[in-house]
Amino acid sequence: DIQMTQSPSSLSASVGDRVTITCRASQSISSYLNWYQQEPGKAPKFLIYAASSLQSGVPSRFSGSGSGTDFTLTISSLQPEDFATYYCQQSYSSPRTFGQGTKLEIK
Amino acid sequence: QVQLQESGPGLVKPSETLSLTCTVSGGSVSSGSNYWSWIRQPPGKGLEWIGHIYYSGSTNYNPSLKSRVTMSVDTSKNEFSLKLSSVTAADTAVYYCARYYYGSGTKEYFDYWGQGTLVTVSS
Numbered sequence: 001d002i003q004m005t006q007s008p009s010s011l012s013a014s015v016g017d018r019v020t021i022t023c024r025a026s027q028s029i030s031s032y033l034n035w036y037q038q039e040p041g042k043a044p045k046f047l048i049y050a051a052s053s054l055q056s057g058v059p060s061r062f063s064g065s066g067s068g069t070d071f072t073l074t075i076s077s078l079q080p081e082d083f084a085t086y087y088c089q090q091s092y093s094s095p096r097t098f099g100q101g102t103k104l105e106i107k
Numbered sequence: 108q109v110q111l112q113e114s115g116p117g118l119v120k121p122s123e124t125l126s127l128t129c130t131v132s133g134g135s136v137s138s139g140s141n142y143w144s145w146i147r148q149p150p151g152k153g154l155e156w157i158g159h160i161y162y163s164g165s166t167n168y169n170p171s172l173k174s175r176v177t178m179s180v181d182t183s184k185n186e187f188s189l190k191l192s193s194v195t196a197a198d199t200a201v202y203y204c205a206r207y208y209y210g211s212g213t214k215e216y217f218d219y220w221g222q223g224t225l226v227t228v229s230s
Binding site: 001030031032034036042043044045046049050051053055087089091094095096097098099100101 | 153154155156167169170171203207212213214215216217218219220221222223
C-alpha cells in the first residue's frame with residue numbers, strides 16, 4: 001500500500017493568513033493526488049484533483065502543487081469557513097489511501 | 108447534481124454482518140466513468156477506503172478488509188450495497204458512500220459523497 005503522510009497534523013492560524021499543508025507519498029504517484037476538506041460532522045468535500053486542478057466551485061484562494069512524492073495545499077488568505085480538517089488522497093494505485101489529516105484551527 | 112444517501116441499521120452486534128445501501132439520485136449508477144465506493148471513518152480518526160464496484164458488478168476491495176467485504180449493485184433501483192461480515196468494535200465508524208470518477212489521465216477522484224451513517228458495533 002502507498003502510505004500518505006501529512007504535515008503538520010494540526011495547525012493554528014488566523015483569518016487572512018496564508019497556510020500550507022504538505023502531503024508526502026511513500027512512493028512516486030505522479031500527479032494522482034487529490035485534496036478534500038472536512039468540516040466537523042460532515043462528509044468530506046472534494047477540492048483539488050490531479051495535484052493542482054481546482055474542482056469547479058472551489059474558491060481560487062485554494063491551490064495545489066507537486067508531483068512524484070511531495071505535494072502541497074495552500075490557502076492564500078484564510079476565511080472563517082476554511083477552518084476544517086484537510087486530507088490528501090492518492091489515486092495512483094489500489095488500495096486508494098488517504099493521509100491522516102491536518103486539522104486547521106483558529107488561533 | 109448527484110446525491111447519495113446511505114441507509115441501514117445504526118447498531119450491529121459483534122460477529123454479525125453490517126449491511127448498508129446507498130441510493131443514488133441525480134445520476135445513474137450505470138454511468139460508464141464512475142465507480143461506486145464505500146469509505147469509512149472511525150470516530151475521531153481518518154478515512155479508510157473499503158472498496159468500490161462498477162455497474163457491471165466488477166469489484167475492487169481493500170486487501171485489509173477483502174475477506175469480509177461484499178459489494179453489490181442494483182441498476183434497476185439505482186443503488187449499491189455493502190456487506191461487512193464478522194464485525195467487531197473496531198468496525199464502529201461513520202460509513203460513507205461516494206462516487207469515484209474515473210477520467211482520463213490523472214483525473215480520478217471521489218467527487219460526490221453521501222452524508223455518512225454511523226454504525227456502532229456493540230452487544
